[in-house]
Amino acid sequence: MDLVFHAARAVTPDGERSCSVGVSEGRITAVEDYGALSGDRVIELREDEVLLPGLVDTHVHVNDPGRSDWEGFDTATRAAAAGGVTTLVDMPLNCLPPTVDVASLDVKRRAAEGRIAIDVGFWGGAVPGNRGELRPLHDAGVYGFKCFLLHSGVDEFAPLDEAGLEAAMRELAEFDGLLIVHAEDADTIDGAPAAHGRAYTDFLGSRPSSAENTAIARVLDLARRTGTRVHILHLATGDAVPLLAQARADGVRVTAETCPHYLSFVAEEIRDGATEFKCCPPIREAGNREELWRALGDGVIDCVVTDHSPCTPDLKRFDTGDFGDAWGGIAGLQVGLAAVWTGARSRGFTLDDVVRWMAQGPAEQVGLPRKGRIAVGCDADFAVFAPDDAFVVDRTRLQHRNPVSAYHDRALAGVVRASWLRGREIDLDPAAEPFGEFLTREDAAAPVRSGQR
Known part of the structure; x- marks a missing residue:
């Protein structure tokens, strides 16, 4: 074998165990008892280290090209690599042009060529007028x-109205495509007080949980009628958990995610003017946070991904x-694993749980059978x-382009000491020199080499 890891602790699909993992030509070729394998190169993990599968983050805004600053x-x-993430799927907006047709997808791939340190796939967008491009x-x-079901934050990625949402879902049902939804109801938010000022409570009031509930109920109803696969993005309210559980019991093909910041922070502790905490949907109260943790434990929420949505410091309006004026988004790509592990272990969850939420679950949700597991045949x-x-998080020492982080000065448990991609x-x-590869849905078992189409 090219490479062997000896790990006193490793998280596999069968749970945590002591084992040796053999690698040949970038694939896992053996998982055996500890010490049973030998190879050209042997990595002996330290006593305090655990071998995890590389994490899969399916909700990342890279913003490139067009807003690469x-x-x-x-x-x-x-x-991502610094935080243990070895695969990400990039969102179709905040880049210019948005990924709403094949030509814009090609533009994005050309922008990424030769610049990706990990494996990268792409989402497309469903916007008014592009049904024929899906x-x-x-x-x-x-x-x-x-x-989106309301303004996305950027004018070039418009939301779908009721008729547009149904039309897109019916189109996707024709080829079993997946619709992922920013589920907040525009009318509910339009009827709430406008976001303004320095008080976080006022911002929270401008994005009530009822906006999520209404939008999620609408998506689930259409999914029942059309048979479309749907995924609820960045669930921030525990109020919607019963809706999701019932829909799944009824046979609706729905999955859901939440994010490290909803599991870490609470509204009661966000000080006035701390716009680094602004995101949409917003971070809610402490009781709501615990409802999200319970939903993860119960399996109603399938995965945890970062919704990494960075910006330049001026857009956060720290001045x-x-x-109301600040950009809504939290940059958490590098610290997501530590943030989730910090909260998980204090609530009695294990590394098996974290791997299921942040590696295996996201890989299964998008269809990446070779990712997110330490198993024979996987990357x-x-x-x-x-x-x-x-x-302790220091925003100036993160690999993110801009030193803006809601996690700054926060003490976290768990350090990623190395990340490996296909045995390197x-x-x-x-x-x-980066050696990440492009991934595509139709050949998830055989990634596209960076630069290929």
């Missing part, structure tokens, strides 16, 4: 289609602290994780 493929993928994008390899993607080590350790030096 907000992030970019080089910095985003290095930040099947060609699907055939070009996107993993599904994102839509005024006005939540040799790993995170070497020290769960009992700790650190990822070098985080900006001067190092």
Whole structure:
């Protein structure tokens, strides 16, 4: 074998165990008892380290091309690798042009070529007027289609109205495409007080949980009628959990995600003017946070992904602290694993649970059978994780392009000491040559080489 890991602790689909993992030509070829394998190169994990499968983050805004000063493929993928993420799927908006047709997908791939430190796939967008582009994008390899039910924050990615949502879902049902939905109801938010000023409570009141509930109920009703596969993005309210549980019991093909910031922060602790915490849907109260943790434990929420949505510092309006004017989005790609592990272990969850939520679950949700598991036949993607080590987040030391982080000064448990992609350790030096590959839906078992179409 090319490479063997000896790990006293490793998280596999059968649970945590002591084992040796063999790698040949970038694939896992054996998982045996500890010490049973030998190879050309042997990595002996330290006593305090656990071998995890590389995480899969299916909700990342790279913002490249067009807004690469907000992030970019080089910095985003290095930040991901620093946080144990070895596969990401990039969102179709905040880049210019948005990924709403095959031509714009080609533009994005050209922008990413030779600049990705990890494996990268792409979402397409469902917007007014592009129904005819959905099947060609699907055939070009996107993993599904994102839509908004209210203003997205950028004018070039318009929301779907009721008729447009149903039309898109019926089109996707024709080829079993996946619709992923930013589920907040525009009318509900239009009827709420406008976001303004420095008080976080006022911002929270401008995005009530009823907006999520109404939108999710609408999506689930249409999914029942059309048979379309749907996925609820960044669930922030525990109130919607019974809706999701009932829909799934009724046979609706629905999955849902939440994010580390909804599991970490609470509205009661966000100080006035702290616009680094602004995101949409918003971070809600402490009781709501615990409902999300319970839904994860019960399996109603399928996965945890970051919704990494960075921007330049000026867009956060730190000069005024006005939540109405500030950009809504939290940059958490590098610290997501530590944030979730910190909260999980304090509630009695294990690393098995975290791997299910952040590696295996997201991989299964988008259809990446070779990702997110330490199992024979899977890509040799790993995170070497020290769960009992700790650190305090310093925004200036993160790999993200801009030093803006809601996690700044927060003490977190768990340190990623190395990440491996297809049997090669990822070098985080900006001067190092990246070797990530493009992934496409139709050949999830055989990733596209960076630069190929």
